[in-house]
Amino acid sequence: MMAFMIKAGIGKGRMEKMNLKGRDFLKLLDFTPEEITYLVDLAAELKDKKKKGIPMDTLRGKNVALIFEKTSTRTRCAFEVAAHDLGMGTTYLDPGSSQIGKKESIADTARVLAGMFEGIEYRGFGQEIVEELAKYSRVPVWNGLTNEFHPTQMLADLLTIREHFGHLEGIGLTYMGDARYNMGNSLMVTCAKMGMHFTACTTAKYFPDNALVEQCREIAAQTGGSITLTEDALEGTKGVDVVYTDVWVSMGEPDEIWTERIRELSPYQVNRKIMENAGENAVFMHCLPAFHDLKTKIGAEMGQRFGVTEMEVTDEVFESKRSLVFEEAENRMHTIKAVMAATL
Numbered sequence: 001m002m003a004f005m006i007k008a009g010i011g012k013g014r015m016e017k018m019n020l021k022g023r024d025f026l027k028l029l030d031f032t033p034e035e036i037t038y039l040v041d042l043a044a045e046l047k048d049k050k051k052k053g054i055p056m057d058t059l060r061g062k063n064v065a066l067i068f069e070k071t072s073t074r075t076r077c078a079f080e081v082a083a084h085d086l087g088m089g090t091t092y093l094d095p096g097s098s099q100i101g102k103k104e105s106i107a108d109t110a111r112v113l114a115g116m117f118e119g120i121e122y123r124g125f126g127q128e129i130v131e132e133l134a135k136y137s138r139v140p141v142w143n144g145l146t147n148e149f150h151p152t153q154m155l156a157d158l159l160t161i162r163e164h165f166g167h168l169e170g171i172g173l174t175y176m177g178d179a180r181y182n183m184g185n186s187l188m189v190t191c192a193k194m195g196m197h198f199t200a201c202t203t204a205k206y207f208p209d210n211a212l213v214e215q216c217r218e219i220a221a222q223t224g225g226s227i228t229l230t231e232d233a234l235e236g237t238k239g240v241d242v243v244y245t246d247v248w249v250s251m252g253e254p255d256e257i258w259t260e261r262i263r264e265l266s267p268y269q270v271n272r273k274i275m276e277n278a279g280e281n282a283v284f285m286h287c288l289p290a291f292h293d294l295k296t297k298i299g300a301e302m303g304q305r306f307g308v309t310e311m312e313v314t315d316e317v318f319e320s321k322r323s324l325v326f327e328e329a330e331n332r333m334h335t336i337k338a339v340m341a342a343t344l
């Protein structure tokens with residue numbers, strides 16, 4: 001990292017204190033608030049350099065493997081563009097075209113890939129798989145989303161919030177929807193780490209796991225943050241800075257589940273009433289992709305089956321000035337670049 005930072009002329013003041021070289025990036029629970037801030041700062045600097053057209057291909061000669069056992073637009077493109085900007089080569093392994101998990105164990109895959117690549121990105125199912133990959137890999141492993149966590153998304157969200165509000169500490173963020181899955185879990189951990197106020201606003205069935213809530217409350221007690229769980233959509237969004245949601249059915253979940261999800265989560269749709277309740281300075285965020293109209297195959301199918309025209313967020317809110325979703329999407333690339341630059 002040091003060589004990269006010197007060549008790129010980045011953050012000279014901070015680099016003595018922070019060394020993430022060789023570290024895996026599996027979940028934010030593994031990182032201190034200072035380390036997270038460092039990665040967000042680095043991303044901001046890399047973003048600025050990119051906008052100014054300053055080359056940053058200081059990792060020339062290195063290669064990274066991108067394993068996707070689930071589909072992706074943002075994460076894959078972000079890793080590829082970021083790696084290329086840094087001068088690196090990439091190899092994309094899609095769900096159907098490798099031996100992983102079918103003919104070759106995760107442990108064997110880790111050792112094979114570590115012999116050819118300087119870093120490995122993994123998107124897949126259980127968190128234990130990416131942890132296993134990291135255990136057997138002697139090069140850094142980056143989590144591109146598991147059922148439990150989506151840590152690279154978190155850095156993009158922090159950068160986006162900080163760009164908008166100028167700070168992170170004290171920001172109130174409410175997550176509506178399935179709060180016990182990757183996005184709800186990750187946002188709760190992230191807010192706890194960064195001294196932010198997290199609210200899971202959904203029906204109790206979808207509250208995050210108790211043990212993780214307790215762990216986050218302990219972290220928040222140190223950082224000045226807080227964790228709140230509420231089933232009341234208006235109480236949960238009153239005066240918050242950020243209203244956040246995600247799809248009601250995640251990748252890998254069975255199709256049959258849509259019926260109950262639409263029934264149970266519709267009261268937590270982000271719409272004009274929720275945004276007005278949050279207040280005039282509140283913003284809307286979503287990791288994307290989003291079902292805000294009928295212009296997708298699944299959206300149209302749900303429209304036909306359930307008579308809904310929008311799901312977790314209304315088209316009005318999604319397309320409004322308060323919506324930061326496309327800034328957030330762009331920031332995936334700058335933050336993923338920071339993770340690779342810092343750990344390689």
Ligand code: CP
Pocket residue numbers: 071072073074075076145153287288289
């Ligand atoms: N937000 C996100 O991870 O998007 P993709 O599924 O397109 O990578």
Ligand code: NVA
Pocket residue numbers: 145181182183246247249250251287288289
């Ligand atoms: N919860 C979603 C996040 C997509 C970025 C999923 O896992 O499909």
